[in-house]
Amino acid sequence: MIIENAHVVTVSGDEYANGHIVIDGDRITAVGPGKAPAQDGERIDGGGCLATPGLINTHHHLYQWASQGMAVDSTLFEWLTTLYKPWSKMDAEVVAGAASAGLGWLAKSGCTTSTDHHYLFPKGRGDLFAAEVEAAREIGVRFHPCRGSMDRGESQGGLPPDEVVEDIDTILAETEAAIDRNHDPSPGSMLRVAVAPCSPFTVTKELMLRSAELARGKGVRLHTHLAETLDEEEHTREQFGMTPAEYMESIGWLGPDVWLAHCVHLHDADVKRLAETRTGTAHCPSSNARLGAGIARVSHLLAEGAAVGLGVDGPASAELVPLAGELRQAIYLQRARYGPTSLTARQALEMATLGGARCLGRDDELGTLEPGKLADIALWRVDGFHAAVDDPVVAFAFGRTPPLQRLLVGGRTVVDDDMLVTVPQDEAARRGAAAHRRLMKLAEEVL
């Protein structure tokens, strides 16, 4: 497959106003200016298009597609305590529908690799983890599901009600089984599992420690929420006498195999430690704004050389947010607080691609357009309304998300002419709406 005549941004340092990309199988074999050398293969005319690496979503909760639009004027803790009720009733069918719609929606906004953080497993309601893995296989995006968990209910000083938490032995056994059944460490992998206890205010220290031990024994990555709100900082100071980041460091949870969602409320020393330990951050600007949580210190983290990726977070705290739109949200929030040079369009694009790949430990094969890397490529149409802006990267990052001419995952077409093609687009949307109705019905008695 050959893409020609596109404005190619490699994110590895080169940019070609009129360039080509050659793909063989699931890999990129050549990138450069002008026409590709004559060779056989499908030729895609990228005239009027911007070619970028596929976007990487570093934080999500797919099941929340079924519980959007609730507790819309609440703080994180208020929002969580409202939503734990319907979530406690979800089953595998809800998760399957929510994941189809959520992943289809992500693909439509240029996402070629997505994580998911699923941390609620009500008993006797089917295999929720398998349901989302199957949905990702159908939609065709690269998937990094994180087996989440909560073991600290109200009776132990945690936030969630006791009936939505699991016991530590079940969590560790189920997490290990999820890794053994699904994790594929091979090059070009479409599926890698991470271990992801939910947050410092829903998980015991013992579970954090044993999760890290399990993940490191299995060679998989660690993920959790951190420093999302000031309420959380108050909680960790009270419970552990430390800031959230200090607490993480004290239990061996900073390091190159860890990425953390949010990191909104960091102190100067925390910013330095995240960079020094090569701990990644998943920045979710819309969700942080929607919940009034604050503005993450992204420009400070980047200035220290820390790995920062973008995430949309769950749709219940960031309804219908497109991943490509998070570039603008990130730029605007940084600039609103730190001034007009604090985050550029190209820095935001780098966060959404290479930064995300660094968070997931995939920067050797994802995140840039270079020979040898996986052919995960987004081709954006910037020749319509966007064409009045000369710099297509500025048009893409500052403006409304442009239509996708093509989205490739490992060389396979997932979106063509702005339509999802792996699964009928209308059907993915219908499944999402059905998942919402099903969850509301299942949760009738607790709402």
Ligand SMILES: [Zn+2]
């Ligand atoms: Zn989250």
